[in-house]
Amino acid sequence: MSDITLTLPPIGFGTYALRGRSGADAVTSAIRNGYRLIDSAFSYENEASVADGVARAVDEGAAAREDLIVTSKIPGRHFGYEPALAAIEESAARMRVIGPIDLYLIHWPNPLQDKYVDTWRALIEARERGLVRAIGVSNFLPGHIERLEAATGVLPAVNQIELHPWLTQSELRSMHAQMGIVTQSWSPLGRGRLLAEPTVMEIAEALGASPAQVIIRWHLQNSLVVIPKSTHRERLAANADVFSITLDDTQMAALNALDQGLRTGSHPDQIQV
Numbered sequence: 001m002s003d004i005t006l007t008l009p010p011i012g013f014g015t016y017a018l019r020g021r022s023g024a025d026a027v028t029s030a031i032r033n034g035y036r037l038i039d040s041a042f043s044y045e046n047e048a049s050v051a052d053g054v055a056r057a058v059d060e061g062a063a064a065r066e067d068l069i070v071t072s073k074i075p076g077r078h079f080g081y082e083p084a085l086a087a088i089e090e091s092a093a094r095m096r097v098i099g100p101i102d103l104y105l106i107h108w109p110n111p112l113q114d115k116y117v118d119t120w121r122a123l124i125e126a127r128e129r130g131l132v133r134a135i136g137v138s139n140f141l142p143g144h145i146e147r148l149e150a151a152t153g154v155l156p157a158v159n160q161i162e163l164h165p166w167l168t169q170s171e172l173r174s175m176h177a178q179m180g181i182v183t184q185s186w187s188p189l190g191r192g193r194l195l196a197e198p199t200v201m202e203i204a205e206a207l208g209a210s211p212a213q214v215i216i217r218w219h220l221q222n223s224l225v226v227i228p229k230s231t232h233r234e235r236l237a238a239n240a241d242v243f244s245i246t247l248d249d250t251q252m253a254a255l256n257a258l259d260q261g262l263r264t265g266s267h268p269d270q271i272q273v
Helices: 020-032 047-059 081-094 116-128 142-152 170-179 198-207 211-221 233-240 249-256
Strands: 037-039 069-074 101-106 132-138 158-162 182-186
Touching: 020 037, 020 047, 020 233, 037 047, 047 069, 047 081, 069 081, 081 101, 081 116, 101 116, 101 158, 116 132, 116 142, 132 142, 132 182, 142 170, 158 170, 170 182, 198 211, 198 249, 211 233, 211 249
Parallel strands: 037 069, 069 101, 101 132, 132 158, 158 182
Antiparallel strands: none
């Protein structure tokens, strides 16, 4: 069973490479534009900036703290039970202005290290101590998830994976659905490369929407939680403004047919520090 029933907003805001004051400003702006899920990580070196941006948005009344989900992730260089607990405590200290971290993930499985199970035990302990509210994983394959459950009896609430029309991950999504695990999509636009895909552009023109809006809508109609990133105010607003468009069955089928198992990022079996 998964650790808790976690309900996530359908669209999140990714914060990779957003740091310092400008990063905090981007987070505040995202919340002002309706984003309620903010995705960070230990390795992004921006946990404090993200927390400051969230705190400012709450202080100015852009959102209630209880309506926001703030995520962070533990990197491979802190794997193992004791190192992981220490790293989570660091994350919690950096983000203390917003209270407990809502969702904490193992960033990559790093299976050749063979420490992700002990790291998972540390996340369970952190949740029990109230440092984090919910726990999950990122970039885990079916065998990795099955091993976590066999070793601890606790399934992740979330698996955040690279997912877009070029990499639909249908088998893994089916497993998540059976196990009650939320599927989150990182690199949902294929690192921007999908915006020039002819099928996407054709559908966008037919709907009077942007290519990014078409792809984000595809994620939502596939019951996925999507995490696009932008520092441009207009794109921030446009990426969240996808609820007035609908893809019909033919358009969904055309986008699904783009699947070619193409990753734009690393494979889960590769070591990530």
